[in-house]
Amino acid sequence: MVWVASLILASGTHARQDSGDDSAAKTRRIKANMVRNLVFPDYTIWPSKTFENARSPLVIGVLGADPFGEDLDSAAMTEVPAKSERKIKVVRDADPTKLASCHLVFIGSSEKDRLKEVLKAFEGRPVLTVGDTDGFAERGTLINLGLKTTVVTVKDKVTGIEKEVTKTKVTLEINLDTVDRLKAAGVTVTSRLLELNFDKKVRDEK
Amino acid sequence: MSSVLMLAYVALLATFQDQNPPPPPPKPPQDLTEMSLEDLMKLEVTSVAKREQPFIEAPAAITVIRGEDIHRTGVTSIAEALRMVPGVFVGHLDSSKWAIGVRGFNDLFSNKLLVLIDGRSVYNPLFSGVYWDVQDTLLEDVDRIEVIRGPGSTLWGANAVNGVVNVTTKKAQDTQGGLVTVLGGNQEQLTAGARYGGKVGDDLYYRAYVKYENHASFTGGNDAWSISRAGFRTDWTPDRDNAVTVQGDLYDGEEHNRLRLASLTPPFTSQFEAPTYVHGGNLLGRYEHNFGSDCQFRAQTYWDRTGRLYDILDETRDTLDLDLQLRFPIFWSQRITIGAGYRWTTNDTSGSFSASLNPAHRSDDVASTFIQDEIPLVENVLTLTLGSKFEYNNYTRFEDEPGARLSWRPHERHALWASASRAVRTPSQFEEDVTANVQVLPPNPPSPFPTVVRFMGDHAFKAEELRAYELGYRTRPVDPLILDAALFFNDYHRLRTSEQGTPFVEGGPPPTNAVAPLTAANLMEGHTYGAELAATWQVAEGVRLYGAYTFLRMHLHTTDDSTDTSSPVTQEHASPSNIVYLRGSWDPVKDVTFDLMGRYVDFIPAWKVRHYVEMDARLAWMITRNLEAAIVGQNLLHTSHFETTDSQIGNPATQVQRGGYLSLTWRF
Numbered sequence: 023m024v025w026v027a028s029l030i031l032a033s034g035t036h037a038r039q040d041s042g043d044d045s046a047a048k049t050r051r052i053k054a055n056m057v058r059n060l061v062f063p064d065y066t067i068w069p070s071k072t073f074e075n076a077r078s079p080l081v082i083g084v085l086g087a088d089p090f091g092e093d094l095d096s097a098a099m100t101e102v103p104a105k106s107e108r109k110i111k112v113v114r115d116a117d118p119t120k121l122a123s124c125h126l127v128f129i130g131s132s133e134k135d136r137l138k139e140v141l142k143a144f145e146g147r148p149v150l151t152v153g154d155t156d157g158f159a160e161r162g163t164l165i166n167l168g169l170k171t172t173v174v175t176v177k178d179k180v181t182g183i184e185k186e187v188t189k190t191k192v193t194l195e196i197n198l199d200t201v202d203r204l205k206a207a208g209v210t211v212t213s214r215l216l217e218l219n220f221d222k223k224v225r226d227e228k
Numbered sequence: 229m230s231s232v233l234m235l236a237y238v239a240l241l242a243t244f245q246d247q248n249p250p251p252p253p254p255k256p257p258q259d260l261t262e263m264s265l266e267d268l269m270k271l272e273v274t275s276v277a278k279r280e281q282p283f284i285e286a287p288a289a290i291t292v293i294r295g296e297d298i299h300r301t302g303v304t305s306i307a308e309a310l311r312m313v314p315g316v317f318v319g320h321l322d323s324s325k326w327a328i329g330v331r332g333f334n335d336l337f338s339n340k341l342l343v344l345i346d347g348r349s350v351y352n353p354l355f356s357g358v359y360w361d362v363q364d365t366l367l368e369d370v371d372r373i374e375v376i377r378g379p380g381s382t383l384w385g386a387n388a389v390n391g392v393v394n395v396t397t398k399k400a401q402d403t404q405g406g407l408v409t410v411l412g413g414n415q416e417q418l419t420a421g422a423r424y425g426g427k428v429g430d431d432l433y434y435r436a437y438v439k440y441e442n443h444a445s446f447t448g449g450n451d452a453w454s455i456s457r458a459g460f461r462t463d464w465t466p467d468r469d470n471a472v473t474v475q476g477d478l479y480d481g482e483e484h485n486r487l488r489l490a491s492l493t494p495p496f497t498s499q500f501e502a503p504t505y506v507h508g509g510n511l512l513g514r515y516e517h518n519f520g521s522d523c524q525f526r527a528q529t530y531w532d533r534t535g536r537l538y539d540i541l542d543e544t545r546d547t548l549d550l551d552l553q554l555r556f557p558i559f560w561s562q563r564i565t566i567g568a569g570y571r572w573t574t575n576d577t578s579g580s581f582s583a584s585l586n587p588a589h590r591s592d593d594v595a596s597t598f599i600q601d602e603i604p605l606v607e608n609v610l611t612l613t614l615g616s617k618f619e620y621n622n623y624t625r626f627e628d629e630p631g632a633r634l635s636w637r638p639h640e641r642h643a644l645w646a647s648a649s650r651a652v653r654t655p656s657q658f659e660e661d662v663t664a665n666v667q668v669l670p671p672n673p674p675s676p677f678p679t680v681v682r683f684m685g686d687h688a689f690k691a692e693e694l695r696a697y698e699l700g701y702r703t704r705p706v707d708p709l710i711l712d713a714a715l716f717f718n719d720y721h722r723l724r725t726s727e728q729g730t731p732f733v734e735g736g737p738p739p740t741n742a743v744a745p746l747t748a749a750n751l752m753e754g755h756t757y758g759a760e761l762a763a764t765w766q767v768a769e770g771v772r773l774y775g776a777y778t779f780l781r782m783h784l785h786t787t788d789d790s791t792d793t794s795s796p797v798t799q800e801h802a803s804p805s806n807i808v809y810l811r812g813s814w815d816p817v818k819d820v821t822f823d824l825m826g827r828y829v830d831f832i833p834a835w836k837v838r839h840y841v842e843m844d845a846r847l848a849w850m851i852t853r854n855l856e857a858a859i860v861g862q863n864l865l866h867t868s869h870f871e872t873t874d875s876q877i878g879n880p881a882t883q884v885q886r887g888g889y890l891s892l893t894w895r896f
Contacts, residue, residue: 045273045521046272046520046521047275048273051260051270052260052268054271055260055261055263055268056265056268056269058261059264059265059268060265064264064265066264096261097260097261101262102261102262162777187274188274188281189272189273189274190272190274191269191270191271191272192268192271193269193271194269215265218265218266218269219266219269
């Protein structure tokens with residue numbers, strides 16, 4: 023048993039990247055980076071009134087249940103000068119009014135039942151609303167993240183053995199009425215963002 | 229200068245480019261923070277939804293016999309299906325008995341092969357072997373038979389020394405509806421089976437079957453036999469992450485046997501002819517839970533009863549087994565599998581002059597645990613698997629069986645693997661407790677008494693040990709051709725011998741006799757080596773060729789203190805050096821299939837069995853979508869031939885004879 027353990031440890035010191043994420047962690051990181059990218063000028067043009075000065079950060083707020091944890095923090099911390107000279111800050115709160123001056127607010131699934139009141143708090147304000155819960159886009163959230171899963175049978179070329187493989191993609195939905203409302207509030211969603219391959223483009227449900 | 233080198237490198241690369249370039253070198257984990265929204269949206273995260281059993285992906289010498297192969301070759305038993313696997317010797321001893329071994333050591337009481345049916349071990353610890361006549365089910369419901377040559381000890385523990393045969397039946401959801409099959413011929417006189425599968429709601433599937441088979445004697449023998457069998461299986465999947473299986477079987481049969489036994493009265497041998505009654509049953513439950521994130525749990529428990537009554541040595545055995553397994557990933561993409569198991573087995577025996585056990589009633593238990601770590605050294609290219617099984621049994625106390633395997637995938641179409649492992653075969657009840665009067669020698673003047681040659685078990689008998697080293701290569705150079713090769717070197721220690729003791733005269737009731745005692749000991753060792761090749765070639769649409777070649781050499785010798793002069797020679801030369809198996813499958817017209825199977829088995833010196841070539845053929849016609857008729861010919865080239873010699877307990881080998889049968893299968 024001892025030699026088994028020492029061999030495991032020995033192979034462990036082999037310098038390798040940490041590629042041990044499982045699929046759930048990988049999709050979480052993809053979503054976190056998508057949320058972070060939404061505040062970049064490539065996708066959203068902010069009116070100057072949303073910044074105190076030229077060095078003020080872009081603020082991403084997380085309301086309620088936070089599905090990203092440190093994934094969002096590390097995405098925010100990584101500076102991408104080519105995309106934006108501003109730093110990105112992340113704040114978390116359970117009270118929507120406290121996040122009213124964020125540039126983007128991610129609304130957690132915990133807010134499902136009171137989404138209407140939450141969105142009211144951001145009405146008319148230059149805030150991008152983003153969620154990842156079914157139905158949020160139809161109810162007024164600007165962008166909703168979703169998952170699309172397909173199961174594929176893959177046949178190993180040499181052994182001929184078939185394996186079932188799940189492929190997961192993160193999808194986006196957009197509410198076009200909210201785009202118009204944001205325009206009225208001074209925030210312009212770029213054509214680059216509008217031309218993304220959205221899974222669904224919806225309008226407010228009546 | 230550097231640009232010249234660059235050009236040379238590119239040119240070199242270009243010459244090795246083919247239609248299927250090697251997989252790109254593993255990328256460093258993508259830096260998501262640098263990607264645009266468009267690129268992030270294109271990313272696909274892959275995860276293996278369902279993990280196969282570990283050994284399928286394990287780098288080892290594995291051959292999978294699919295249900296379709298069983299169906300198209302027309303074999304009528306699991307034992308016979310094993311003929312198509314390289315590295316396996318299959319000898320039909322008489323109508324109901326088989327001598328089967330992997331990489332040598334293949335007699336009726338072949339003791340180095342573990343056989344499992346749906347996770348239930350059918351290995352009998354009485355003599356450390358398998359009674360093939362009762363290991364059966366409705367063959368149409370067999371999903372696959374996996375044969376692993378080489379020690380499967382890490383996962384299956386002791387006694388999976390030379391190999392493992394793992395039979396898996398189809399899930400209940402894959403055997404829905406009714407099936408009736410009937411076949412009749414001169415050898416397989418009648419086999420009739422019926423199965424019905426249905427479902428309850430959307431998650432619970434079940435099936436039940438009955439089967440009756442009746443086989444004729446071989447030429448010159450008295451070995452006709454018949455067995456009735458019934459069983460069921462239910463599979464319940466309440467949701468995507470949970471599965472529960474309950475299954476069971478019952479069988480009852482009668483076999484005719486003729487045995488040549490030793491006797492104390494002249495002429496000192498007697499012919500024993502009496503039926504053997506076999507019966508048994510099992511009940512198995514299995515629960516699998518998927519935690520997500522590649523983490524799975526499995527619990528299995530079963531009860532098995534097997535009985536064989538034939539007046540020489542009756543045995544009824546009950547076994548209870550519990551097995552738990554957990555698989556989960558850890559840092560650096562490693563996958564750990566851990567397991568724990570407990571097995572309790574008890575039997576009742578009653579003996580005779582020829583063989584008896586002392587104690588006649590015995591219980592044994594084994595507790596085991598194993599751990600396996602799959603370490604991707606280079607993701608998808610180089611994987612190291614380390615593991616060990618630890619057992620505590622009441623025969624030899626503690627055994628550990630470590631193993632290491634390395635698999636290398638340098639190219640999409642080539643896979644290499646290597647392994648080193650240790651395996652043990654724990655003593656059987658026979659080797660510890662038996663008293664077997666195997667032969668009686670007539671009085672030899674000046675001795676006035678006949679001499680009984682008596683083999684006796686010894687509690688000091690130790691486990692046999694194997695250290696195995698293997699190398700393998702699999703390739704699919706072009707899509708229609710698959711080649712699979714394995715080389716092995718097996719180093720054995722403490723193999724069983726029969727040591728001669730000092731003869732003595734036995735007092736007691738007349739007739740008085742002398743005894744020449746033989747005691748079981750572990751004084752033989754040696755090595756075996758060989759190669760196994762298998763090739764599959766899809767020649768054209770509807771034409772497929774398969775070939776398997778086995779090469780084996782054995783070198784065994786006793787250690788200095790041994791007085792056994794026969795074991796090395798008999799074991800060493802008790803396997804054929806070469807076996808060839810060829811099969812051609814052809815679909816000549818729509819709804820008609822034809823299969824031709826040929827085999828060559830080299831001569832077996834110790835058994836004085838000549839080499840032979842034989843052929844089977846099957847022609848089938850789908851009369852309607854639900855009705856298939858087939859005509860099968862077996863052992864067509866000769867009227868009859870021997871495949872083995874008499875067994876150690878006196879079953880005379882009978883000749884396998886030319887046979888054929890007609891079958892009808894109706895599905896509804």
